[in-house]
Amino acid sequence: MAAFITRRLVFVVLVLVAVSMLVFGVTTLLPANVAHLILGAFATPEQVRALELKLGLTDPVWQQYLRWAGGFLTGDLGESTLMNRPVGPMLLEAIQRSLMLTGLSFILIAIIGVGLGIAAALRHRRPLDHGVSVATYLGIAVPEFFWAIVVIIVFAAWLGWLPASGYEPISAGVWEWAKHLIAPTMTLVFGHLAHVSRLTRSSMIEVMQSPYITAARAKGLPERVIVLHHALRNALLPTITVLALDFGRLMGGIVVIETVFAYPGLGRLVVFSIQNRDLPTLQAAILVVAAIYALANLLADLL
């Protein structure tokens, strides 16, 4: 097992190195002159030239990459060309907020998805089963931004219960903080339930028909014990794998959700830095997303 984990961790590192090269390569190919961007439209060619030399932009690409990667390893993520702030603390703040959102969504997806799956399996081919199927399919089939807009219209515009967008730190009051999280969480959860609930349902149906469940019934065990103690243990194995993979998908999902809800997290930072050609921020953010994705997959394999 230890050997397996070590081998997989080495793979993760290799993947991240490859991703970093890719990210760096792509961003340097972008038709944007960083020095020009920093200095603004009215800079003279001499000023641009001088700054290029200072930033090392005239060096060969591989030297630039090594310098950048070396900085990354020592904790120096560079400086945002747009906001003139170090990328590190900015990124950390965004990651914290995004993890708050995805973590909450993830827990709810696991609990609600598994619960719906069990309920549907135990009422196999009855109205509740069909209802759960239709609802979860609807959730996954319609794009997230659509649900985001529906949630905003219903809860913010009509009912006025929740703010339509933004973020408040927890220091502004727990309720204020929670209020801003509910709408994006709801949207994320609804869009991701189908995988978990469908898989739990089908493996639960299969397990409930297995001989050891009949044997448990023959022992006269209460139905609650049979479902939760005997069946769920075995039925959850494939679900756990998919859940871990879903965590990676959630990290992708937040790009859209954070943009729609103007939630200042990692996803929004990525979009923002692309729109403004803020290359150091973009490179760092994408690398972080890739790392989270790779680690989630590793975890899925281990479970």
Add this chain to the structure above:
Amino acid sequence: MLVIDDLTVRYRTAGGEIEALSSVTLEARKGATLALVGESGSGKSTIALAAMGLLPAEAMVPSGRILFDGADILTMKAEARRQLRGSRIGLVFQDPFSVLNPSLRIGDQVGEGLVHHRGFTTERAFARAIELLDEVGIVKPESVAKAYPHELSGGMRQRALIAGALASEPELLILDEPTTALDVTIEAQILDLLEDLRIKRGLTMLFISHNLGVVRRIADEVAVLYAGQIVEQGATEEVLQRPVHPYTKGLLAAIPRIGRRMGRLAAIPGRLPDLRNPPSGCRFAPRCPFATADSANPQSLLAVGARMVRCSSAEALRDTPWPVQHETVPAATAAAPTASAPVVEVENLTKSFVLSRGALHWEGWRPVRDAVRIKPVDGISLTIAPGEVVGLVGESGSGKTTLGRTILRLIEADSGLIRIAGETVSDKPQSALEAMRRTAQIVFQNPDSSLNPRKTIRELLGRPIARFGLAPKAEIPARVDALLDLVRLPAHYADRYAHQMSGGEKQRVGIARALATEPTFIVCDEPVSALDVSVQAAIVNLLADLRDRLGVAYLFISHDISVVAHLADRVAVMHHGKMVEIGPADRIMNAPSHPYTIKLLSAVPRVDGPPLARGGVTAARNRGVMV
């Protein structure tokens, strides 16, 4: 103790309602063992499920009562039924490999009934489970209780299941084919254990089995089921030695017996009636050689001496044996084993598998992990003459199947020489085995998984003929018809798919496919193990006929020693990858020399011969033996 009165059970299926049981009336007396015997589709497992109140949702019970200690299980509240299950009635299932929950410890599974029925704490139940495991003869019960099912052998699992069923000291134990998945030596131990427990605890047992030899060892009384009806019921020894109902006669005649080599087995022709629409008359009549005009009328259970028989001509048939049909073998084509060169020669064949790898350690400068190996084929030498049948017996895991497949190079050997039809094939690459693939074929155990479900029989049989270019394309249909005729299937079966045929018919197709390339040698890997006794007899006869007509040699692999004894010219006994004994079938069966062969033969449950003393005899000896 348990009275089943006029029980009828129907299953709703997509194709209509199936009547699984038709007015079955039975009584299991306190402290005695009642056996239910029947082939697949007879309804015997339905009785077990009904008695436990575990019938699936598709089942309907239009009539009948199941009285346990006077209370009707069918009409009592679900909660009361649950209280009865696992507390006063225990159930042991057929397949110890799938009825234990893979993710729970053995001790928890054995003891959990106590937690829910007797209010034990989990710890106390676990401690009691250890005692129970000890009682069913498991050595080191503490460590077994902490183990997970996959860590145990089949015999140990079955013991654990019995321990679990005994946990809350039930008065009635229902056993559904409890030894079918086990090897004969383990089976003998389990039967002794059950008999022991019955005496010690005064248990009542309802024992369900298809194996008449097993039933003879354990049951006081036997009820024979056919197509959902009891056809004969009486004291075990009486029924087995002097069967009255034609079906019982046929079933007993179909069983191959050690020490009595007949030309052909008596098969029961035909198949079960359609239970969606059971005939109003005798259900066995279409297959019965004694059918009379009265067979079309409904038959009721009549007393014949001390037993009950569902046949109006029972009195007249009392002493009439089942007719043995002799297949006529055209003398001109009958090939006797000749003294010509052997068709298969195997020398010092060895194959090992790596089970797992040990811990990492250093050997000089490089890290090494020792492989934990098993050798399912360990230095085997064997020759098979043209037209000879060599039977290969041994328990599961002894390497029989691996040997068969290694000879055909479906598994690559580690070392050793294989020569087939005079050609050395062990040193050739797979691509150069064209000729061998034609000469040597295989018939698999399970035709369900070895026949492609999406191809018609014509395609399945035509493929090898086309592959080896044995006939021009236009002639292939005629060849397929000839093959079907050879295995005695009607020509219109060529357009069927595998799922449209019965188990026996599918196995005939499996044999026809092996014969398609006109081989001189066929490995038959447990070809009749998945079949009912009456069907098994027909397939064994077919294989014997084909040998006589075509001169094919077989390596006939089976765990059923009686079948091998019947069919084989020579018998080889395998144990832990080694061939411990090989010799003429008669000598091996009557005068085995190796201790393992003797042990194996003595464990085989037989329907004839002197009745074995029940219980205690081998139980005492086997106590403390890890199985």
